[in-house]
Amino acid sequence: MLLVEETAPAQAALPVAGLRNHLRMGSGFELVEDATEDAALAGFLRAAIATVEARTGKVLLTRVFRLRLEDWRDPMGQPLPLAPALSVETVELTDRAGAVTAVAPERWRLVPDNQRPVLVPVVGSLPVVPVGGHVTVRFTAGFGTGWDDVPADLAQAVMMLAARYYEDRGFDGSQLALPHGVSALIDRWRAVRTLTGRGSFGRRA
Template sequence: MMLVEVTAPAAGALPVAVLRDHLRLGTGFDLGGADDGAETAALAGFLRAAVATVEARTGKVLLARRFRLRLEEWRDPEGQPLPLAPVEAVEAVGIADAAGAAVPVDPAAWRLVPDMQRPVLAPVGTFLPAVPSGGFAEITFRAGFAAEWAGLPADLAQAVLLLAARYHEDRSFEGSAGALPFGVSALIERWRSVRVLGGRGQSRGRA
């Protein structure tokens, strides 16, 4: 399995100004003003790192973007689970032979079964189309809560801000890369999935 991020979040979607205000109120640091390009770039970097960490811990995509999943075989031809949520739409499904020649699958042959923990690409009939030996299936889908920061669930948005502030305040963060601050862990806990049975998701809270 190979998952590739095809598009990045929309330009300007990261809440740099919100993080700047949060840091000023919480720490009293002088960040050099809104026109400080170097500081703005640094804050955006901390936000990207925090978003990536929260997404990795929860399996949820925060800011909407497009992904491509490549599979050498279906995990289950009666319904292929997708590794991220929430999925807004499956845009295309293709099947390639051993030579890499891809043929699109008719959209009438598949459908998206939305789920906050484990969305599924399901066949309209009995099975998804067979993947040739040496070939692969490719699914292009769009996932994320919202294109803009204001559309994110409040607890996940706050978790990102807290974590980005932590990265800013402790820029080395050495020895703590595997641990999240307690406040961040508490905010994301209900969104996490427990993966069992080879990757099947089970909600720890919100469905």
């Protein structure tokens, strides 16, 4: 399994002003409100969003992903690795020689779910994946395009984690456990992963 993020969260959707206010209240820092500082804060927010999404399997800000599979996990229904899934854009089969065949949208549909969305066949089973080939599913997932669409507890977790990254520039979220407060906020959103194989959450095309 290979999961690729095709689009990044829009800069305008990031709560840069909210993080600036959070830092002032939490630490008393006086920040210089210029483009350089805003770019740095946006970077901390992107890192925090990526961490929260990776830990929960939930996409905070809506964007497009591409999922490549060597075969269906179950031809009667393929779980998608991210939620909430809003739509499936395309399903394509690629054979051993690299020839691509689009699967007609009439043959599949998305069963939305906040924990485990599934791509299912309309009739019968999902199309057979060519031997030596793969199937590619492009889908859109996320709570919304604006920060106000993000559930309050996840939004607060991102704010706390971004502030942690800012205040301790040496903190490496990939190596250390999440702060307890952040873990508590995201705990109810954690989902048991049902997909097998190797993936790359957040890898960008």
